[in-house]
Amino acid sequence: MQNAKDLDALNKAYAAGGSVGKAGNLEAYRENLQRLGEGYTTAAEELEAYQKALESNDTKAIRVAENTLKNAIKLGEAAAKYGVNAEELEKLTMELTNDSRMGFDAAMKTAIGYMTLAEELGISVEELQNTLATLTASFDGLKAADIDALFTQISDKAKELGVSVTELAEQVASLGTQFGVSGEDALEMAALFTQANSDLGVSNDELIIQTQNIASEFGLSAKAAAKLAVENQRMNKGVAALTENWQDWKNTLKTADKTSTDYAKAMGELTQVVRDLTGAGDDFVMTSEFLEENMELIE
Numbered sequence: 001m002q003n004a005k006d007l008d009a010l011n012k013a014y015a016a017g018g019s020v021g022k023a024g025n026l027e028a029y030r031e032n033l034q035r036l037g038e039g040y041t042t043a044a045e046e047l048e049a050y051q052k053a054l055e056s057n058d059t060k061a062i063r064v065a066e067n068t069l070k071n072a073i074k075l076g077e078a079a080a081k082y083g084v085n086a087e088e089l090e091k092l093t094m095e096l097t098n099d100s101r102m103g104f105d106a107a108m109k110t111a112i113g114y115m116t117l118a119e120e121l122g123i124s125v126e127e128l129q130n131t132l133a134t135l136t137a138s139f140d141g142l143k144a145a146d147i148d149a150l151f152t153q154i155s156d157k158a159k160e161l162g163v164s165v166t167e168l169a170e171q172v173a174s175l176g177t178q179f180g181v182s183g184e185d186a187l188e189m190a191a192l193f194t195q196a197n198s199d200l201g202v203s204n205d206e207l208i209i210q211t212q213n214i215a216s217e218f219g220l221s222a223k224a225a226a227k228l229a230v231e232n233q234r235m236n237k238g239v240a241a242l243t244e245n246w247q248d249w250k251n252t253l254k255t256a257d258k259t260s261t262d263y264a265k266a267m268g269e270l271t272q273v274v275r276d277l278t279g280a281g282d283d284f285v286m287t288s289e290f291l292e293e294n295m296e297l298i299e
Contacts (some may be wrong), residue, residue: 020185179222238276
């Protein structure tokens, strides 16, 4: 901590300033630094520069140094309040100020948002910025606030699916570009494909080709075609599983004790196949009565 040293430097700067009028609102900076001294590391370099400006008696230099010190105090307070690294906050704030039309306060607020969000997601600030830039390029009609909202939706969906937020965002951006759909539709398609990757072992490339073919052949929207492509893959999986395992399942279900593990296993596997073939949800549970009534249909 540099609090005592900084307060001493400020006192010297204050004395060097002579008339308060010469230094503008120097007393306000004295109070700010004293407040920082209660718990924050303060900016010794800015204080030293401010002292030199006061000694120069150059009004412009004093004004610039005052503003620099004011911003340093804001950075120190913000770093302590939000629990972020002060040096990284300063660097990112300066980058945003230089690379955009943001004022200092807006850039610092944005930098804090990036740093806290990146930490929450377990990614670097650079990865977050690159991801947002990719989304912006793909959906160039969206304003910054809309991109932020879309990224929040992507983040929530990534948590739900248990996948990387950056990978899902890249997929959303890619689908948006390929199919010319909205961010929301691209996210829905990306979520469908991601789930299909896990459940069906089918690649994105294959699903994209099928989606394009279905959309072209039947004149459907990309989102509707994507749903059909996934359902088609799910049905194919069900048919393949039924063809390969039906005789074994049939024998087990006819001969095994209904309370046995073999019976339960066969019933569970056949239930999943029926779900795949019919599009029934996970809440569908096949009973022995249902099986007996529909054995011939399944066969």
